[in-house]
Amino acid sequence: xxxxxxxxxxxxxxxxxxxxxxxxxxxxxxxxxxxxxxxxxxxxxxxxxxxxxxxxxxxxxxxxxxxxxxxxxxxxxxxxxxxxxxxxxxxxxxxxxxxxxxxxxxxxxxxxxxxxxxxxxxxxxxxxxxxxxxxxxxxxxxxxxxxxxxxxxxxxxxxxxxxxxxxxxxxxxxxxxxxxxxxxxxxxxxxxxxxxxxxxxxxxxxxxxxxxxxxxxxxxxxxxxxxxxxxxxxxxxxxxxxxxxxxxxxxxx
Ligand code: MG
Numbered sequence: 593x594x595x596x597x598x599x600x601x602x603x604x605x606x607x608x609x610x611x612x613x614x615x616x617x618x619x620x621x622x623x624x625x626x627x628x629x630x631x632x633x634x635x636x637x638x639x640x641x642x643x644x645x646x647x648x649x650x651x652x653x654x655x656x657x658x659x660x661x662x663x664x665x666x667x668x669x670x671x672x673x674x675x676x677x678x679x680x681x682x683x684x685x686x687x688x689x690x691x692x693x694x695x696x697x698x699x700x701x702x703x704x705x706x707x708x709x710x711x712x713x714x715x716x717x718x719x720x721x722x723x724x725x726x727x728x729x730x731x732x733x734x735x736x737x738x739x740x741x742x743x744x745x746x747x748x749x750x751x752x753x754x755x756x757x758x759x760x761x762x763x764x765x766x767x768x769x770x771x772x773x774x775x776x777x778x779x780x781x782x783x784x785x786x787x788x789x790x791x792x793x794x795x796x797x798x799x800x801x802x803x804x805x806x807x808x809x810x811x812x813x814x815x816x817x818x819x820x821x822x823x824x825x826x827x828x829x830x831x832x833x834x835x836x837x838x839x840x841x842x843x844x845x
Contacts, residue, residue, distance in 0.1 A: 613822050614644035615837050616708055616830040618811050619662060621646070623832055628685040630660050632699050639705035643834050645741065647708040650693055652723035653679055658693035658730065664712070666690060672714055693727065697734045706739050708830075710766070711753075713746045720744075724752040737761060743784050743808075754779045764808055772800040784808035784830070787817055797824050815840065 620627065620634025621641050627634040630648055638646035649662045651671035659679050661671055669678050682690040700707055709727060714720045731740050741762040742753040747770075753763040764784035765775055775783055782805035783789075783796065790797060790809055800807045809821050810830035818840050821829050831837050 613826055613841060614828045615834050616645040616647055616828050617643045617834045618647050618830045618832050621834050626686055630662055631684050631686055631688045632691055632696055633686060639703040641834050643705055645706040645708040647830055649710045649712055651712050652719060652726060658726055660691045660693055660696050693730055697730060701734055708741050708743060711744045711749045717748045720746055720749040721752050724749060724756055728756050751778060772796050772803050772805060776803045776805060782806040786810060787812055797826060
């Protein structure tokens with residue numbers, strides 16, 4: 593009887609540890625001194641804060657150099673239609689230069705945090721395929737294949753990551769318009785959807801899990817929403833407030 597009770601408690605514990613929601617810092621942990629969105633320091637701070645992952649946004653310049661930035665333009669320079677020589681001159685708000693993906697990865701190698709790499713939607717499928725090929729090539733070169741996950745709003749880019757990345761690399765789709773069954777059919781790891789999409793379709797979380805997929809939700813910054821997502825058994829929460837989420841997951845009030 594005692595043995596059964598111990599085994600039961602152990603299985604509950606294992607289940608709890610294995611299924612605990614993981615923290616992904618949105619554009620790195622940037623809401624802290626010395627950091628800004630998508631800078632190298634924000635990734636380092638996400639690593640120091642023991643986040644599961646640090647998300648970043650990637651563009652391919654006109655001359656095929658990958659850069660880490662969210663918006664299509666920064667200080668009037670186009671991430672997609674200008675040359676790397678112009679983008680490389682740009683400075684971020686914290687004084688860092690706007691990083692190439694190469695520079696970003698060479699620092700990532702020294703850390704443990706996983707990289708959640710978002711390829712932004714580009715002007716053509718051809719450019720997106722080229723960007724996917726360049727990203728996967730760099731990830732292999734820096735020996736980071738076991739530490740990356742790919743995400744995109746573009747269905748074409750998502751399918752290209754699924755086609756070209758190592759089969760063990762997770763690929764999530766961001767756009768919110770495909771059901772779990774449709775995602776499963778294209779070989780996706782699962783939905784990485786906006787909070788409002790999952791609140792509208794709460795059944796999609798259970799359905800994804802039943803199909804053997806994982807669920808990520810963005811961008812969850814309010815405590816009540818974090819608690820809702822945790823209660824739903826969501827696997828990953830992408831947030832601008834990683835410390836708050838860590839506190840909630842540790843059972844703090
Ligand atoms: Mg992003």
